[in-house]
Amino acid sequence: MTETAGTGRPRKARKQVNYGAGRVALLDAAVKVVARGGLRKLTYRAVAEQAGVTHGLVVHHFGSxxxxxxxxxxxxxxxxxxxxxxxxxxxxxxxxxxxxxxxxxxxxxxxxxxxxxxxxxxxxxxxxxxxxxxxxxxxxxxxxxxxxxxxxxxxxxxxxxxxxxxxxxxxxxxxxxxxxxxxxxxxxxxxxxxxxxxxxxxxxxxxxxxxxxx
Known part of the structure:
Protein backbone atom coordinates (compact mmCIF):
# COMPACT_ATOMS: atom_id res chain seq x y z
CA MET A 1 0.00 0.00 0.00
CA THR A 2 1.13 3.55 -0.66
CA GLU A 3 -0.14 6.93 0.54
CA THR A 4 -2.09 9.34 -1.64
CA ALA A 5 -0.21 12.62 -1.83
CA GLY A 6 -1.54 15.26 0.57
CA THR A 7 -4.13 13.02 2.22
CA GLY A 8 -2.22 10.38 4.13
CA ARG A 9 -4.86 7.88 3.03
CA PRO A 10 -3.55 4.58 1.70
CA ARG A 11 -4.27 3.62 -1.85
CA LYS A 12 -3.84 0.29 -3.55
CA ALA A 13 -0.59 -0.03 -5.48
CA ARG A 14 -1.08 -0.81 -9.16
CA LYS A 15 0.66 -3.67 -10.90
CA GLN A 16 3.68 -2.63 -12.89
CA VAL A 17 3.64 -3.00 -16.66
CA ASN A 18 6.42 -2.67 -19.21
CA TYR A 19 5.24 0.43 -21.03
CA GLY A 20 7.95 -0.16 -23.64
CA ALA A 21 5.97 -3.22 -24.77
CA GLY A 22 2.81 -1.06 -25.01
CA ARG A 23 0.18 -2.74 -27.11
CA VAL A 24 1.75 -6.19 -26.74
CA ALA A 25 1.56 -5.95 -22.95
CA LEU A 26 -2.16 -5.20 -23.19
CA LEU A 27 -2.71 -8.09 -25.59
CA ASP A 28 -0.91 -10.41 -23.18
CA ALA A 29 -3.16 -9.16 -20.41
CA ALA A 30 -6.28 -9.79 -22.52
CA VAL A 31 -5.10 -13.32 -23.25
CA LYS A 32 -4.66 -14.02 -19.54
CA VAL A 33 -8.10 -12.65 -18.67
CA VAL A 34 -9.84 -14.87 -21.24
CA ALA A 35 -7.71 -17.95 -20.55
CA ARG A 36 -8.54 -17.80 -16.85
CA GLY A 37 -12.14 -16.62 -16.89
CA GLY A 38 -13.55 -17.13 -20.36
CA LEU A 39 -14.54 -14.53 -22.94
CA ARG A 40 -17.39 -13.25 -20.77
CA LYS A 41 -14.76 -11.87 -18.37
CA LEU A 42 -13.03 -9.80 -21.05
CA THR A 43 -13.68 -6.12 -20.29
CA TYR A 44 -11.54 -3.02 -20.60
CA ARG A 45 -11.38 -2.82 -16.82
CA ALA A 46 -10.32 -6.46 -16.42
CA VAL A 47 -7.52 -6.01 -18.96
CA ALA A 48 -6.43 -2.76 -17.34
CA GLU A 49 -6.30 -4.38 -13.91
CA GLN A 50 -4.33 -7.34 -15.24
CA ALA A 51 -1.83 -5.07 -17.00
CA GLY A 52 -1.62 -2.52 -14.21
CA VAL A 53 -2.71 0.42 -16.36
CA THR A 54 -5.69 2.73 -16.60
CA HIS A 55 -8.98 1.73 -18.19
CA GLY A 56 -8.65 4.63 -20.63
CA LEU A 57 -5.34 3.33 -22.00
CA VAL A 58 -6.98 0.09 -23.13
CA VAL A 59 -9.78 2.03 -24.82
CA HIS A 60 -7.21 4.28 -26.50
CA HIS A 61 -5.29 1.34 -27.99
CA PHE A 62 -8.21 -0.76 -29.22
CA GLY A 63 -11.36 1.34 -29.43
CA SER A 64 -13.75 -1.60 -29.25
Missing amino acids: RDALIEEALAHTVRTSLNTSALETGTGSLADFSAGIADMVSSDPDTQAFQYELLLEARRRPELLTQVRALYDEYFDATRRELARMLPEDADEGLTRLVFAALDGLVLHQLVFGEPEVTEAALGRLRSLLQLLGGDGDGGPAADGGAGRPE
Whole structure:
Protein backbone atom coordinates (compact mmCIF):
# COMPACT_ATOMS: atom_id res chain seq x y z
CA MET A 1 0.00 0.00 0.00
CA THR A 2 1.13 3.55 -0.66
CA GLU A 3 -0.14 6.93 0.54
CA THR A 4 -2.09 9.34 -1.64
CA ALA A 5 -0.21 12.62 -1.83
CA GLY A 6 -1.54 15.26 0.57
CA THR A 7 -4.13 13.02 2.22
CA GLY A 8 -2.22 10.38 4.13
CA ARG A 9 -4.86 7.88 3.03
CA PRO A 10 -3.55 4.58 1.70
CA ARG A 11 -4.27 3.62 -1.85
CA LYS A 12 -3.84 0.29 -3.55
CA ALA A 13 -0.59 -0.03 -5.48
CA ARG A 14 -1.08 -0.81 -9.16
CA LYS A 15 0.66 -3.67 -10.90
CA GLN A 16 3.68 -2.63 -12.89
CA VAL A 17 3.64 -3.00 -16.66
CA ASN A 18 6.42 -2.67 -19.21
CA TYR A 19 5.24 0.43 -21.03
CA GLY A 20 7.95 -0.16 -23.64
CA ALA A 21 5.97 -3.22 -24.77
CA GLY A 22 2.81 -1.06 -25.01
CA ARG A 23 0.18 -2.74 -27.11
CA VAL A 24 1.75 -6.19 -26.74
CA ALA A 25 1.56 -5.95 -22.95
CA LEU A 26 -2.16 -5.20 -23.19
CA LEU A 27 -2.71 -8.09 -25.59
CA ASP A 28 -0.91 -10.41 -23.18
CA ALA A 29 -3.16 -9.16 -20.41
CA ALA A 30 -6.28 -9.79 -22.52
CA VAL A 31 -5.10 -13.32 -23.25
CA LYS A 32 -4.66 -14.02 -19.54
CA VAL A 33 -8.10 -12.65 -18.67
CA VAL A 34 -9.84 -14.87 -21.24
CA ALA A 35 -7.71 -17.95 -20.55
CA ARG A 36 -8.54 -17.80 -16.85
CA GLY A 37 -12.14 -16.62 -16.89
CA GLY A 38 -13.55 -17.13 -20.36
CA LEU A 39 -14.54 -14.53 -22.94
CA ARG A 40 -17.39 -13.25 -20.77
CA LYS A 41 -14.76 -11.87 -18.37
CA LEU A 42 -13.03 -9.80 -21.05
CA THR A 43 -13.68 -6.12 -20.29
CA TYR A 44 -11.54 -3.02 -20.60
CA ARG A 45 -11.38 -2.82 -16.82
CA ALA A 46 -10.32 -6.46 -16.42
CA VAL A 47 -7.52 -6.01 -18.96
CA ALA A 48 -6.43 -2.76 -17.34
CA GLU A 49 -6.30 -4.38 -13.91
CA GLN A 50 -4.33 -7.34 -15.24
CA ALA A 51 -1.83 -5.07 -17.00
CA GLY A 52 -1.62 -2.52 -14.21
CA VAL A 53 -2.71 0.42 -16.36
CA THR A 54 -5.69 2.73 -16.60
CA HIS A 55 -8.98 1.73 -18.19
CA GLY A 56 -8.65 4.63 -20.63
CA LEU A 57 -5.34 3.33 -22.00
CA VAL A 58 -6.98 0.09 -23.13
CA VAL A 59 -9.78 2.03 -24.82
CA HIS A 60 -7.21 4.28 -26.50
CA HIS A 61 -5.29 1.34 -27.99
CA PHE A 62 -8.21 -0.76 -29.22
CA GLY A 63 -11.36 1.34 -29.43
CA SER A 64 -13.75 -1.60 -29.25
CA ARG A 65 -13.99 -4.95 -27.50
CA ASP A 66 -14.24 -6.72 -30.87
CA ALA A 67 -10.99 -5.12 -32.03
CA LEU A 68 -9.32 -6.24 -28.82
CA ILE A 69 -10.53 -9.83 -29.35
CA GLU A 70 -9.40 -9.90 -32.97
CA GLU A 71 -5.95 -8.51 -32.24
CA ALA A 72 -5.47 -10.78 -29.22
CA LEU A 73 -6.29 -13.83 -31.34
CA ALA A 74 -3.85 -12.77 -34.06
CA HIS A 75 -1.24 -12.18 -31.35
CA THR A 76 -1.64 -15.70 -29.94
CA VAL A 77 -1.38 -17.29 -33.38
CA ARG A 78 1.87 -15.41 -34.07
CA THR A 79 3.22 -16.43 -30.68
CA SER A 80 2.36 -20.09 -31.25
CA LEU A 81 3.88 -20.16 -34.74
CA ASN A 82 7.08 -18.64 -33.39
CA THR A 83 7.47 -21.04 -30.48
CA SER A 84 6.05 -24.36 -31.67
CA ALA A 85 8.50 -25.14 -34.51
CA LEU A 86 5.46 -25.89 -36.67
CA GLU A 87 7.22 -24.28 -39.62
CA THR A 88 10.98 -24.39 -39.19
CA GLY A 89 11.84 -24.05 -42.87
CA THR A 90 14.41 -26.85 -42.62
CA GLY A 91 12.30 -29.68 -44.04
CA SER A 92 13.73 -32.02 -41.40
CA LEU A 93 11.48 -34.41 -39.48
CA ALA A 94 13.72 -33.99 -36.45
CA ASP A 95 12.76 -30.33 -36.27
CA PHE A 96 9.06 -30.62 -37.06
CA SER A 97 6.97 -29.36 -34.10
CA ALA A 98 9.91 -29.95 -31.78
CA GLY A 99 8.86 -27.10 -29.49
CA ILE A 100 5.19 -27.96 -28.93
CA ALA A 101 5.43 -29.60 -25.51
CA ASP A 102 7.62 -26.81 -24.14
CA MET A 103 5.32 -24.20 -25.67
CA VAL A 104 2.31 -25.55 -23.79
CA SER A 105 4.23 -25.96 -20.52
CA SER A 106 5.71 -22.48 -20.59
CA ASP A 107 2.69 -20.53 -21.87
CA PRO A 108 -0.58 -22.39 -21.29
CA ASP A 109 -2.65 -19.18 -21.29
CA THR A 110 -1.94 -18.56 -24.99
CA GLN A 111 -3.31 -21.97 -25.91
CA ALA A 112 -6.27 -21.78 -23.52
CA PHE A 113 -7.25 -18.42 -25.03
CA GLN A 114 -7.44 -19.92 -28.51
CA TYR A 115 -9.61 -22.84 -27.41
CA GLU A 116 -11.90 -20.45 -25.53
CA LEU A 117 -12.35 -18.44 -28.75
CA LEU A 118 -13.00 -21.57 -30.81
CA LEU A 119 -15.78 -22.67 -28.46
CA GLU A 120 -17.20 -19.17 -28.25
CA ALA A 121 -17.39 -19.05 -32.05
CA ARG A 122 -19.96 -21.88 -31.88
CA ARG A 123 -22.18 -19.65 -29.77
CA ARG A 124 -21.37 -16.38 -31.52
CA PRO A 125 -21.20 -16.91 -35.30
CA GLU A 126 -19.86 -13.37 -35.77
CA LEU A 127 -16.52 -14.62 -34.37
CA LEU A 128 -16.29 -17.53 -36.78
CA THR A 129 -14.90 -15.61 -39.75
CA GLN A 130 -11.92 -14.20 -37.88
CA VAL A 131 -11.26 -17.47 -36.05
CA ARG A 132 -11.33 -19.38 -39.34
CA ALA A 133 -9.09 -16.86 -41.09
CA LEU A 134 -6.51 -16.85 -38.35
CA TYR A 135 -6.49 -20.65 -38.01
CA ASP A 136 -5.87 -20.80 -41.74
CA GLU A 137 -2.43 -19.48 -40.82
CA TYR A 138 -1.81 -22.70 -38.94
CA PHE A 139 -3.02 -24.81 -41.85
CA ASP A 140 -0.84 -22.90 -44.32
CA ALA A 141 2.25 -23.21 -42.12
CA THR A 142 1.63 -26.95 -41.75
CA ARG A 143 1.18 -27.42 -45.50
CA ARG A 144 4.37 -25.50 -46.33
CA GLU A 145 6.48 -27.51 -43.89
CA LEU A 146 5.01 -30.82 -45.08
CA ALA A 147 5.88 -29.78 -48.64
CA ARG A 148 9.50 -29.35 -47.55
CA MET A 149 9.57 -32.77 -45.86
CA LEU A 150 7.64 -34.93 -48.30
CA PRO A 151 8.47 -35.82 -51.93
CA GLU A 152 5.04 -34.62 -53.03
CA ASP A 153 3.10 -31.59 -51.86
CA ALA A 154 0.66 -32.36 -49.06
CA ASP A 155 -2.99 -32.16 -50.06
CA GLU A 156 -5.59 -30.51 -47.87
CA GLY A 157 -6.65 -33.78 -46.29
CA LEU A 158 -3.15 -34.68 -45.10
CA THR A 159 -2.51 -31.12 -43.94
CA ARG A 160 -5.68 -31.08 -41.86
CA LEU A 161 -4.94 -34.56 -40.48
CA VAL A 162 -1.45 -33.62 -39.32
CA PHE A 163 -2.56 -30.33 -37.83
CA ALA A 164 -5.53 -31.99 -36.09
CA ALA A 165 -3.09 -34.42 -34.46
CA LEU A 166 -0.90 -31.55 -33.27
CA ASP A 167 -3.88 -29.52 -32.08
CA GLY A 168 -5.24 -32.49 -30.15
CA LEU A 169 -1.90 -33.06 -28.46
CA VAL A 170 -1.77 -29.43 -27.40
CA LEU A 171 -5.29 -29.60 -25.96
CA HIS A 172 -4.61 -32.83 -24.07
CA GLN A 173 -1.39 -31.49 -22.57
CA LEU A 174 -3.15 -28.28 -21.63
CA VAL A 175 -5.76 -30.23 -19.68
CA PHE A 176 -3.82 -33.25 -18.41
CA GLY A 177 -0.21 -32.07 -18.35
CA GLU A 178 2.19 -34.92 -19.18
CA PRO A 179 4.51 -33.28 -21.73
CA GLU A 180 6.34 -36.58 -22.04
CA VAL A 181 3.19 -38.10 -23.55
CA THR A 182 3.12 -35.26 -26.09
CA GLU A 183 6.75 -35.89 -27.00
CA ALA A 184 6.18 -39.62 -27.43
CA ALA A 185 3.16 -39.02 -29.67
CA LEU A 186 5.12 -36.52 -31.76
CA GLY A 187 7.78 -39.18 -32.26
CA ARG A 188 5.18 -41.55 -33.64
CA LEU A 189 3.77 -38.84 -35.90
CA ARG A 190 7.25 -38.21 -37.34
CA SER A 191 7.64 -41.95 -37.94
CA LEU A 192 4.39 -42.00 -39.91
CA LEU A 193 5.51 -39.02 -41.97
CA GLN A 194 8.76 -40.83 -42.67
CA LEU A 195 6.75 -43.70 -44.16
CA LEU A 196 5.37 -41.16 -46.64
CA GLY A 197 8.92 -40.38 -47.74
CA GLY A 198 9.68 -37.63 -45.26
CA ASP A 199 13.27 -36.52 -44.75
CA GLY A 200 14.61 -38.46 -41.79
CA ASP A 201 17.69 -36.27 -41.47
CA GLY A 202 18.81 -36.08 -37.89
CA GLY A 203 19.21 -39.78 -37.06
CA PRO A 204 17.19 -41.30 -34.22
CA ALA A 205 16.02 -37.87 -33.11
CA ALA A 206 13.96 -37.61 -36.26
CA ASP A 207 11.35 -39.94 -34.82
CA GLY A 208 11.67 -38.78 -31.24
CA GLY A 209 13.44 -41.96 -30.21
CA ALA A 210 10.47 -44.13 -31.13
CA GLY A 211 12.53 -46.13 -33.57
CA ARG A 212 12.71 -45.97 -37.33
CA PRO A 213 10.10 -47.93 -39.28
CA GLU A 214 11.40 -51.09 -40.93
